[in-house]
């Protein structure tokens with residue numbers, strides 16, 4: 207499958223900061239930008255910057271960023287699922303995982319996460335993919351936001367739902383291990399039936415139990 211990546215952008219002002227939301231961008235482009243110290247939810251900022259540079263250059267990798275000048279204040283990643291996760295079992299070329307979305311506390315709750323996704327989905331190529339995201343409460347910044355798990359889950363539903371990702375059932379043990387965890391997905395308009403069947407088979411691997 208050829209992974210088509212078409213650049214799109216939009217601008218917005220949050221907390222007096224003029225932000226450019228853009229992508230997919232290349233690793234080289236991202237390497238020349240600074241990475242805000244507040245982007246530390248998943249790794250220390252320097253390591254996360256490096257990881258995103260690598261993802262940007264993967265054939266299927268897509269990175270959309272929010273930046274003020276040369277300072278990155280938010281990002282979202284899309285790439286094939288980790289080979290250790292069940293979502294990669296069928297090795298579907300047209301399945302992408304929204305792996306991480308993070309906004310610096312300097313511009314949170316101003317609509318940046320929703321704008322990142324809006325720009326990501328401006329590319330019609332996204333209609334060729336099943337896009338999934340796995341929500342685990344232990345990845346959430348409960349301390350930094352002061353939200354409880356259900357309030358945070360609501361925020362994630364609003365963010366993901368803004369571009370049409372919806373809750374989907376699964377028997378994945380990690381997801382089922384806490385009721386606030388969930389799988390969300392969006393099936394693009396041009397995704398073939400075989401992919402949807404394979405995706406459904408990955409969602410439920412313990413049917414004999416029912």
Ligand SMILES: CC(=O)SCCNC(=O)CCNC(=O)[C@H](O)C(C)(C)COP(=O)(O)OP(=O)(O)OC[C@H]1O[C@@H](n2cnc3c(N)ncnc32)[C@H](O)[C@@H]1OP(=O)(O)O
Pocket residue numbers: 247304305306307308309310313314315316317318319320321339340341342345346347351353360361362364365
């Ligand atoms: C797959 C994964 O990546 S899971 C992990 C998700 N990432 C993280 O938890 C990292 C740390 N957290 C963050 O980076 C951010 O808080 C995010 C990504 C969760 C949200 O980003 P934001 O830019 O703040 O979200 P955005 O402003 O677009 O808000 C979306 C909705 O949630 C609401 N919201 C956002 N933050 C809050 C909050 N702290 N309290 C109440 N509501 C909130 C917004 O009002 C908005 O609601 P609306 O649709 O009714 O207008």
